[in-house]
Amino acid sequence: MSDSGxxxxxxxxxxxxxxxxxxxxxxxxxxxxxxxxxxxxDHKKEVTYRCRKVVDKEAVDLEILDTAxxxxxxxxxxxxETSIKWGDxxxxxxxxxxxxxxxxxxxxxxxxxxxxxxxxxxxxIVANKCDMENGRVVRTEEGQSLASDLRCHFYELSVAESSPxxxxxxxxLVREVRLEFHKHLLAMDKRSRVLQxxxxxxxxxxxxxxxxx
Numbered sequence: 326m327s328d329s330g331x332x333x334x335x336x337x338x339x340x341x342x343x344x345x346x347x348x349x350x351x352x353x354x355x356x357x358x359x360x361x362x363x364x365x366x367d368h369k370k371e372v373t374y375r376c377r378k379v380v381d382k383e384a385v386d387l388e389i390l391d392t393a394x395x396x397x398x399x400x401x402x403x404x405x406e407t408s409i410k411w412g413d414x415x416x417x418x419x420x421x422x423x424x425x426x427x428x429x430x431x432x433x434x435x436x437x438x439x440x441x442x443x444x445x446x447x448x449x450i451v452a453n454k455c456d457m458e459n460g461r462v463v464r465t466e467e468g469q470s471l472a473s474d475l476r477c478h479f480y481e482l483s484v485a486e487s488s489p490x491x492x493x494x495x496x497x498l499v500r501e502v503r504l505e506f507h508k509h510l511l512a513m514d515k516r517s518r519v520l521q522x523x524x525x526x527x528x529x530x531x532x533x534x535x536x537x538x
Contacts, residue, residue, distance in 0.1 A: 341412035345426035414447035422460040447501035456483035
């Protein structure tokens, strides 16, 4: 591939993982980066993980921001908005054993749309802890319906039991970020062609007036 072709490939992406406490955000990040599962975490600050992954035979350097639990109000909302501004794509997570975390998904998606000032921002919804059927309070159909309403891809999985499922969910998010990247390039190319045509037309009109004199 030519240098210009390489330059038009998505080489880096910034992903943000959002959701309530104890839904498995950090476990998902660590599972994706290292393939290991660690069940207990206690961190109060945001953590950024960095890794290189190959998605659809294309390598991409990823920065994954694991957000600390923040409510969408007051000073905390401002901090969360800063994290959202930083990101290219978003993974909103909830636990099937915690209805409050499920109810937070819609609020987080609305905040993403508000901060980015556009619809169609790459976003996937992940329901975690599907291995804990005895404690389930959110049905699979509820998650599917919500994701459909929000126009997001939906994955129900167990971070504890399946590394491939985590890879699949985040791989889809990378694909969506890549698609938005190419849409942006196409829009820039179109704008550039329009400007070139206007410039050429202006020069033609200028030459025409000069010849008349």
